[in-house]
Amino acid sequence: MRVGILTSGGDCQGLNAAIRAVGKALYEKFEDDVAIFGIRDGYRGLMEGDYWEMSPRDFSGILTLGGTILGTSRQPFKEIRGPEGSQSEKVEQMKKNYKKLRLDCIVILGGNGTHKTANLLSGEGLNVITLPKTIDNDLWNTEMTFGFSSAVEIASMVIDSIHSTATSHGRVFIVELMGHKVGWLTLHAGIAGGADAILLPEIPYNIDSICRALQQRKRSGKQFSILAVAEGAISDKEAALSKKELKAQRAKMTEPSLSYRLAKEISERTGNEVRVTIPGHFQRGGSPCPYDRVLATRLGTAAAQMIQDRHFGCMMALQNQKIVPVPLGEVAGKLKAVPLDCEMIQSARDIGISFGD
Amino acid sequence: MRVGILTSGGDCQGLNAAIRAVGKALYEKFEDDVAIFGIRDGYRGLMEGDYWEMSPRDFSGILTLGGTILGTSRQPFKEIRGPEGSQSEKVEQMKKNYKKLRLDCIVILGGNGTHKTANLLSGEGLNVITLPKTIDNDLWNTEMTFGFSSAVEIASMVIDSIHSTATSHGRVFIVELMGHKVGWLTLHAGIAGGADAILLPEIPYNIDSICRALQQRKRSGKQFSILAVAEGAISDKEAALSKKELKAQRAKMTEPSLSYRLAKEISERTGNEVRVTIPGHFQRGGSPCPYDRVLATRLGTAAAQMIQDRHFGCMMALQNQKIVPVPLGEVAGKLKAVPLDCEMIQSARDIGISFGD
Amino acid sequence: MRVGILTSGGDCQGLNAAIRAVGKALYEKFEDDVAIFGIRDGYRGLMEGDYWEMSPRDFSGILTLGGTILGTSRQPFKEIRGPEGSQSEKVEQMKKNYKKLRLDCIVILGGNGTHKTANLLSGEGLNVITLPKTIDNDLWNTEMTFGFSSAVEIASMVIDSIHSTATSHGRVFIVELMGHKVGWLTLHAGIAGGADAILLPEIPYNIDSICRALQQRKRSGKQFSILAVAEGAISDKEAALSKKELKAQRAKMTEPSLSYRLAKEISERTGNEVRVTIPGHFQRGGSPCPYDRVLATRLGTAAAQMIQDRHFGCMMALQNQKIVPVPLGEVAGKLKAVPLDCEMIQSARDIGISFGD
C-alpha cells in the first residue's frame, strides 16, 4: 500500500494531529506493508515531484505542534512556483507524479480551494481522500472542520483581553477577525467573548443601526462597547452594488481595511474614541485546542479505514457526532455560510447583541 | 413573570455564562415585567427560603467567571444543612418556598443528581426547566453538557505538560482524572493529550495487559509512557466481584486512590519508576472555554424562550447541533456512559492507544 | 487618615492588583481610621471632583482582574474633557478638590506622562506617592514596572503562534509590538519568542542590512524569518533627519504604519512574501501574570507603609530586588531607554539575532 499525503491552502491548527493519525493508523493496519510519502508544500510538491518517504518517527511528537510538517502553499492554479502553463498541463504533471510514485491513494488536507482541485484530481482517476481543515468552518456537508475551534479560542481570548482596556477607558473597540466570506468564526468568538455587536459577511450592516446600538448602550450606563467584525463584513450600501461597482468603489478607498473605515465612521457619528485590533495570522497559529486534536485524530483514523476499504473520492466529515465519508462532488465548490435564521444568531439577539441590521 | 434560578451539585465552568444568558434573555423578552430570584446554594436555598431578587447588574460581567454567583451545594437529600426530616418533608419545604415566592418557573442548573430532584419537583407540580451542567458529560439525551469541554482543556493541558517531564526522565506517569462512573473526560483528554493508555470505568482493565503495552512501547524505543486514568476505573478482577465484595475489599485497602495502587503494581511488575499526578478540583475551576460559553449561552436563551412559551418540565439539550427541550422523565436517573463500540474508542485503538483490556 | 487613589494613562495589567494591595494594607494598618477615595478616570476625576468613598468590598476579588476599577484617562493636559483653561487653572482645580476632600495623601498609579503631573502636584504641596505602571518599562530609577511582564507574555505568545504559520509557508513575518520610544517590550518578547531580527527605537535599522540577514537565513536552509518590530523603530535614513524633516516626510506617507512599509520594502528587495501582525491593545489587556501580581502587591503595600510613615513625594521602585522610595524629581521627565551596550542585546547578537544595524 503506497499512500501520499499533502496539506494545501492556509495552515491551521490540527494539521499535524491529522497527519499523525493517518500515519499511525496506517502503520497499525498495514505494519511494514505501507509506504507513506510526504509531499512538500501542497500541490506544488505534487506537480514538481517534491516528496520524501516518511518513517514512523516523522509521526511522533507532532500531535500538539502548530502548522504542518509537510509545508503548504496557497491556490494551486495561481501562485505556485513551478512548471508554467495552463491548468490542464498542471493537472497532467500531478497525475504523472502520482503514477510515478505508484500511489494507491493520496490524502489531501485542505479547505474550500483545496477541495475544488481534489475533486478535479479525483475526476481524473486519482484515488483521493480529503480531510476538512480550515479556521473558517465553511466546508459543506461537515458540521465542523479542524482549526476552527482553535481559532475561536484565540479570537475569544483577544476579545476577553480587550474587555479590560475597554472597561477602563470607556471606548469603542473593533476586533477584526478572519473570515472573508463566512462569519462562523466571528459569530462564535463574538458570543464567547461577550461582544456587544457582531458584523458578519452574511448580514449587511447599516452604519446608523450600529451607532444607535452603541448610543443605547451608553444611555443604559455602559461606558464601552466591543464590536467583533469579520474582515469580509459589508455595509447595506455595498451589498446593493454590483460586483463591478463594489470593486470600483473599493479601488478608490485610501483605507482598504474594513475596521479602520468603520472606526472612522463610528467616531465621526458618535464622537466616541474608537480603537482597532487585528490579531491576523495569530488566529491560525500555535498548538491546536483539545477539541481540534480529537477531531483531527478521528478524521485521520477514519481516512486510514477508508484506505483499507479502498473507498475513495470522498471527504471525511463530521455528521451528527459521527465521522462519515461524503462524495467529493457534494463538497467541492460549495460554501457553508451562516444561515440568517440560525439558532445561534437568534440566541445572540436574545441577549441583546446587535448584528447591525 | 417571576422566575427562580438555582445551581446544584459540583460547580463547573459555564454556570455563570448560563445564568447570564437566562437573565439577559428574560429582560430582553419581558423588560420590566420580570422578577428573577437568585436562590442561594442550590436546593438548600430553596428549602430554607434563602434568596435575593436579582437586578440586570447581577448578570453583567460574569460570562467568563468560573464557579457560580448563586453558590451551590451537593446531594440535596444527604448533606444539606437545614430542616431535618424525611425527603418528603424537604420536598414540602421547597414547594412551600416556591409558592411563597409566587414563582412561575424555576430554572435549575445541574448534573445527574440534580436532575432526579428536579424531576421529582416537576412531578409535584412545580414548573421546572433545567440546564445540563457537568464536567462528566454523562447526562442522557444531550450530546454535550457545559463544563465538559473546559475540563477536557485543563486535563489535556496537564497531560501535555507531563509529556516533557516524562520524555526527559524515561518514566511512567499516571494522570488521574475526574470521572467516578463514566470516562468521557478521560477519553477525550487522553486522546487530546497523546496518552499511551486510557483506563475508563466502562472498560475493566487487566494489569498484565497494561504492563505488556508498556513493555512493548519500551521495546519500540519509547522511553516513557503516560496513562490517563479515570478515578473510577476498575480492574477486571474487581469487575467480577459483587458490589458487596468490592466494597469489603476496598475498605481493607491502605491506599484508597486508584492511581497510587496502580503505580505500585506497575512498578513492581515492570521495574519502571511510576509517578502520579492528580489535578483534582483544578479540572472544574477557572474561566469556561469559548465552546462552553457559547453552549451555555444557547442553552440559557433557549430556556428563556421555553419560559415565554410556558413549556415546562424539560431539560434543554443539544441534539444534532440544535437546542431542543427533552422531558425531564427521559433524563432523570439515566447515565450516559461511553459505549464500548463507540467510534472514538476505535479511533484511539487505531493509533495504538491501549485500553488495558 | 484620608487617602485618594487614581490611575492615569493607558491601562495595563496589574493596576487592580496594586489598588487592592494599597487598600488592604491601609485597612490592616489603620482599621476603621482610614477613608479611601477612588477618583474616577485619572486626573479628570481629580479636576472635576468625581470620586466615591471605597469600602473593603471594593478591594476584594480584583487581584486577577485586567484594567482598572477606577477608570483612567490619558494625557491630563491635552485630552481630558472638563474645565477648559490653562494648565495652571487645571492644577488649581486639582488642588481645590484635594483640599475639599481633606486628603492626607493621594496615591497615583501611572507611567511617564503621569509622573510629570504627579511631580508637579507634589511641587504644589500635595502629598503624593506614585506606583510605576506601564507596559513599556521605561520609567527611570526602577528596574521594573508592573504591566511589562504581562505584555511580554502576550507578545511572546503571538510570536510563538506565528512561528507555526511561518514554518509551514516559508514566509517572512513582521510582528509589530507596542513601544513608541523604547524597545524593552520588543527586546524581551523578541528573544523569548525566538525572533530572527529585532528592531528597536534605540537602534536605527538599515533596510539592506535586514534583507541581508534574511537572505543569509535562507541560504542556511531556514525557509522563514520572523521580525519583532517596535512600533517606534526608525530607519537610519530617518534617524539622520531633523525632527521637522521627519515629520514632513511622515505626513506624506500613504501607509503610516511602520510594519506595512517595512513589509513592502522587504518584499520588493527580496521577493519574499511578507505578512504583518499587529496585536495592538491586546498587549495591555487581560489578567496580569503572576510576576506582575506579586510586584504590584509589593509596591502597593510599600506605598501604604510610606503613608503610615508620612513619607511623601516619592515613587515606589524596585531596586536590587527591594522596594524603595525614589524622589519624584528623580523620575519625572526621564526616559529609561534600552542602552545600546546592554548585556541583553549582546546576548541576542550572540545567538545570531540581527538588530538591522
Add this chain to the structure above:
Amino acid sequence: MRVGILTSGGDCQGLNAAIRAVGKALYEKFEDDVAIFGIRDGYRGLMEGDYWEMSPRDFSGILTLGGTILGTSRQPFKEIRGPEGSQSEKVEQMKKNYKKLRLDCIVILGGNGTHKTANLLSGEGLNVITLPKTIDNDLWNTEMTFGFSSAVEIASMVIDSIHSTATSHGRVFIVELMGHKVGWLTLHAGIAGGADAILLPEIPYNIDSICRALQQRKRSGKQFSILAVAEGAISDKEAALSKKELKAQRAKMTEPSLSYRLAKEISERTGNEVRVTIPGHFQRGGSPCPYDRVLATRLGTAAAQMIQDRHFGCMMALQNQKIVPVPLGEVAGKLKAVPLDCEMIQSARDIGISFGD
C-alpha cells in the same frame, strides 16, 4: 574547542532554551571550530560514556520545548544505574570519559544536588561551567534560577482556578505545591494566586493559629479560604523534635502527605469541609514562560563567553540584573531559604495573609 553539555536532576522549564543558547552562541563564536557533545541522562551518561555529537540542527526549534533534549537523571551517587562502586570510582569514570572525549569544558545544568557534584568534578581538575536550573529557586548567589517563574505561573493558575470552586461551595481548599526545603515557589504563587494562608518550610505553623485565621475570615463574611502549602512545611511541634524523633513519628503516619493530614486536622477543629489539590509534576512541565526563556538565553550565552575566555569553575548567576560568574565553591552545598524578615513576607502579612505562626 570541544564542549560537553549535560542536564542533571529533576527537569524544569527552560533547560532546552539554555541548551540552545549555549549551542548557538558557541557556533557563532567558533563557527566550524567547535564540537559539542550532548551527554545523555545527566551524570549517568558521563559515567557510561553515553553521548552524541550534536549539530546546529539539534539546537533549532527547541526554545519553547519543555523538558530536556539531553535527558536527565537524579542524584548521581544514589540512583544512577551503571557502574557499581564507590563515589570515587564513579568520579574516576567521569574523569576518564571527559578525557576520552578530549573536552575543553563541560557545561552542567542543574540544581542544588547537581552543583555538589559539579564542584567536586571541578576540584578534580575538570573545566566546569554550570547554569542554575530549578523550580525551587534555592541556589545560593543567584537572584533567580530558570524554571522557577514557569512553575510559579502554573501554581498560580491552579490557585486561580480553585478560587472559583472555593467561592461557589464555601469550603477550605489546600493546594500543595512543590518545595521540600524552601518556600519560594509557594510564597510567590500564594501571593500571586491570592491565597489566604501560606505555609512554608521556613516558618513552622501552629494548627490553632491557622484555624483561628480561617474562623476570622468566616466571621468577616468570607465563605471560603485557600491555603497554599509547600510540601515541606512543618508544624511547630514537629520543628521542636530532633531529626531522629521526626523521622520516627513520620514513619508511624498512615497518611504521609502533609496536605491530607492538615485537611483532617482543620476539618476536625473547624467543622469545615476541606479539599486537597496536588498539581505535582505538572508544575515542572510544559513550555517555559517568556521570563525563563530570556533568563536561560542570557545564562547560556554568558556561559559560551566564559568558555571563550577560558574562565572555568563557576556558575553563571543573576546578580543585580546582570549575569556574572560565581565560583562553584561559593554555591555548592548552600541552600537559599526564604529569610523570615524578607520584604515579601512582610508585604503578604500587610494584606492579611496568615503564615500560620
